[in-house]
Amino acid sequence: xxxxxxxxxxxxxxxxxxxxxxxxxxxxxxxxxxxxxxxxxxxxxxxxxxxxxxxxxxxxxxxxxxxxxxxxxxxxxxxxxxxxxxxxxxxxxxxxxxxxxxxxxxxxxxxxxxxxxxxxxxxxxxxxxxxxxxxxxxxxxxxxxxxxxxxxxxxxxxxxxxxxxxxxxxxxxxxxxxxxxxxxxxxxxxxxxxxxxxxxxxxxxxxxxxxxxxxxxxxxxxxxxxxxxxxxxxxxxxxxxxxxxxxxxxxxxxxxxxxxxxxxxxxxxxxxxxxxxxxxxxxxxxxxxxxxxxx
Numbered sequence: 001x002x003x004x005x006x007x008x009x010x011x012x013x014x015x016x017x018x019x020x021x022x023x024x025x026x027x028x029x030x031x032x033x034x035x036x037x038x039x040x041x042x043x044x045x046x047x048x049x050x051x052x053x054x055x056x057x058x059x060x061x062x063x064x065x066x067x068x069x070x071x072x073x074x075x076x077x078x079x080x081x082x083x084x085x086x087x088x089x090x091x092x093x094x095x096x097x098x099x100x101x102x103x104x105x106x107x108x109x110x111x112x113x114x115x116x117x118x119x120x121x122x123x124x125x126x127x128x129x130x131x132x133x134x135x136x137x138x139x140x141x142x143x144x145x146x147x148x149x150x151x152x153x154x155x156x157x158x159x160x161x162x163x164x165x166x167x168x169x170x171x172x173x174x175x176x177x178x179x180x181x182x183x184x185x186x187x188x189x190x191x192x193x194x195x196x197x198x199x200x201x202x203x204x205x206x207x208x209x210x211x212x213x214x215x216x217x218x219x220x221x222x223x224x225x226x227x228x229x230x231x232x233x234x235x236x237x238x239x240x241x242x243x244x245x246x247x248x249x250x251x252x253x254x255x256x257x258x259x260x261x262x263x264x265x266x267x268x269x270x271x272x273x274x275x276x277x278x279x280x281x282x283x284x285x286x287x288x289x290x291x292x293x294x295x
Contacts, residue, residue, distance in 0.1 A: 001201035002133075002134045002135060003257075005135060005179035006135055006136065006137075006253055007134075007253050007257050008250065008253075009137060009138075009141055009142070009145075010045045010138070010141055010253045011246075011249045011250035011251075011252070011253035011254065012141070012145050012246060012249065012250065013138070013140065013141030013142070013145055013249070014141075014144075014147030014250060014252060014253060015229075015245050015246035015247065015249020015250055016144045016145050016147075016149075016206075016208050016245070016246070016249070017144060017148070017203045017207055017222070017225075017245075017249075018100075018150060018225045018226060018228075018229045018245035018246070018248050018249050019152070019229065019241070019242045019243075019244075019245025019246055019249075020148060020151060020199045020200070020202055021039070021199070021200060021222055021223070021225060021226030021229065021245070022226045022227075022229035022230040022241035022242065022244055023152070023155065023166045023199055023238060023241045023242055024039060024195070024196035024197075024199035024200045024203075024226065024234065025039055025196070025226050025227060025241065026230050026235075026236070026237070026238050026240075026241035027168075027192050027195050027199070027220075027238070028192055028193065028196050029194040029230070029235060029236060030168075030192075030236065030238070031188065031189055031194070032083070032094065032189065033091060034083070034091070034094045034095065035095065035098070035101050035126070035227060035230075035235070036096065036098050036196075037095070037098040037102050037223065037227070038078055038082070038098045038099075038101035038102045038105070039196065039200060039219075039223050039224075039226060039227075040102065040219030040220055040221075040222055040223025040224075040226075041074065041101060041102060041105040041106075041219050042074050042075055042079070042197060042200040042201065042203045042204065042219065043071070043200060043203070043207060043208070043218060043222050043223070044105060044106070044109065044214075044215075044216065044217075044218045044219035045070060045071070045074045045105070045219075046067045046070050046071050046074075046200075046201065046204040046208065047204070047208055047211075047213070047214035047215070047218040047219070048109065048113065048118075048214045048218075049066065049067065049070045049207055050063055050067060050120055050214065051118045051120045053213040054067060054120040055119060055136035056092070060123045060209070061208065062115050064205045066199055067204050067205050067208070068198060068201030068202060068204075068205065069201070070201065071197045071198070071200045071201030071204055072194055072197035072201055073197070074197065075193040075194065075196055075197030075200065076190060076193055076194060076197065078101055078193070079189065079190060079193040080190075082097050082098075082100070082101050083097060083098075083189075083193075084186070084189075087189070088200045098190070105216075106216040106217060107216075109215075109216040110216045113216075114218060115183045115215075116215070117214065117215035117218075118213065118215065119212060119213050120212055120213070120214065121207055121212065122195075122209055122210070122211075122212040125139055125140070126138075126139070126140035126209050126210065127140070128140075140206075140209070140210070143206075144206050147202065147206075151199065151202055153244060155195070155199070158195075159238075160267040164191060167187075167188050167191070168169045168188055168191060168192060168195075194223075203222065203226075204222075207222050215267045224246065225245075226245075228244070228248060228271075228275060229241060229244035229245040229247075229248045230244060231244070231245055232244035232248060232275060232276070232278065233247075248271070251271060251274065252271060255270055255271065257293040
């Protein structure tokens with residue numbers, strides 16, 4: 001029982017990062033009906049920014065808030081440079097645009113920086129543990145869980161109780177009507193990208209603390225995890241995106257701990273198989289919505 005509780009805490013720590021990534025993807029989907037496959041590039045840019053900041057002598061306490069700002073600014077730039085000009089295009093065009101941004105950012109780093117991964121120091125405390133009874137808890141996992149819950153609460157209050165959130169939800173519900181009521185389309189879509197950038201930035205801080213490296217494909221794995229979590233929870237459901245993130249983290253940790261060491265490397269493949277089975281028997285995801293749940 002103690003071992004199971006330990007694994008659940010580890011899974012919630014991993015799932016918290018996935019939940020933040022999935023929520024950022026769900027916010028953009030709610031406004032634009034776009035699965036943004038360029039979302040991972042926010043982490044890629046943040047990773048290279050972290051490497052450069054370490055090279056000039058900064059430490060994690062200063063770098064962490066800068067990462068969030070970098071992700072936010074990157075999201076706004078991507079929206080302005082790429083998505084603003086295809087906003088009225090068919091969904092397939094916007095989807096291809098997100099793939100285009102994804103591959104373009106990778107190519108730019110390969111051509112003008114390096115195809116090799118660059119290492120930077122990880123904070124020592126992420127490996128620190130303390131005992132509570134028979135449980136051996138990682139400070140890193142508990143920090144991720146606490147910060148994730150606080151971020152999710154702040155996001156909920158922002159969307160439900162501020163003019164910013166009301167504008168975002170109104171635009172997602174009926175964009176044309178919202179514009180007739182005076183809501184500016186550029187502003188509300190830019191606001192959605194700002195929010196998704198902040199969520200990605202917070203997730204990037206913890207992801208990079210654990211990985212400690214920057215490379216052209218640094219954002220690929222977290223992007224795929226975020227998209228999978230959003231799909232598991234039910235695409236179009238914000239609460240589903242959060243639930244999907246935690247479920248994905250728990251499943252990964254439980255599989256790693258339960259599988260024989262000889263096939264533990266197949267964890268990702270088994271996760272994809274389980275997700276495929278989920279979509280066969282429950283294609284709408286874990287949370288059903290009669291229509292796309294708006295932000």
